[in-house]
Amino acid sequence: METDVVVIGAGPSGVQAAIYAARRKVSTVIIGKPSNSAAADARIENYFGVIGPVRGRDLLDNGIIQVKSFGAEFVEENVITAERDGKSFIIRTESGKEYTAKSVIMATGISRVKLGIPGEKEFIGRGVSYCSVCDCNFFKGKTVAVIGDETEAAMAAELMTKYATQVYWITKGPKAVKALVDRALLAGVIMKDVSPKEIRGDGKVESLVLGDDSEIDLDGVFIELGAKSAADLAMDMDLMPEMDNTIKVDAKYATKVPGLFACGDVVGKPWQVARAVGQGCMAGLSAADYAKGTK
């Protein structure tokens, strides 16, 4: 489907960006899961005009109602690939929806990468990996576990079945769309509905202890939390992220890639709703103007 603006991320910044873009009368699609926003679980009492504390989730729910009322399409999914195609961008979601956009706003937020369990830090590069795509090849014929609930974990688990002989997926209930989960299960992944507790080994990873105190003997643990990271999405659209994984923007919230904008936590600290919303307003206007200019 062709559209003027795609907003990636449905936190306060992305929702505000979509509201402003839609009100500029450009066709707008906002893709993301409000429940994954850092604001969703926050209690907010420092936001102008709102006497708090108010639940972030309630603000987001209202925002989604607003954004739809102004004519934008809301897709409650993760983006799994983004690429440039000439002057356009092609964005694909986890269920296979595809959008060709004149302009893209990255409002992905900052993803949590580390799990924070004993053994994780100790065994980085010795069996612990944060990138299955990077490191799959080192685990041919081995036993591995993938940890995470979202699209990245589902796709990592499926990918690893092509290399490892045994793949466990440790998830407290998958949040990825059913099609992705089914594909992993069909590929032979063994799902374990339990929390990871500790990574053990001697010089290298040897086992994973789970919340029920069971222990799996294995060679690798892939920690794949959340959706595809902003840094990865940016690189797929020919934009090099900063070393701290933030995206550099100018005063119009434009990146170096024509038509690609960014706002919210992904452009840096402080991670505040008020700041994210202000930036979303600016990015939404800039992206809409850009899309109009290319017509």
Next chain:
Amino acid sequence: MITELNESNFDSFIDSHNKVLIDCWAPWCGPCRRMGPIVDEISSETKDFAVAKLNTDENQAISTRFRINAIPTLLVFKDGVLVQTLVGLRPKDDILKIMSGI
């Protein structure tokens, strides 16, 4: 210019230089694509180190030999001996600091 290492020139490269920095990478690895330009810069600026790249996908025996199971990984050699293994994307300053201590 950065030397591309493989099974046939790896050992001779290590043996013929006093200090060596090797960037172990693969084409589809996102963090490797970010590490690449940093290593290129270091290569053009350092006088003490010979800098090389190793495609781990094409040279799996070397990866196994040095127990590489995550990329990007930087291998640092001194007098033919592996003295440091740095796993993951690192800022340029961190790498320079480690190199200066070798």
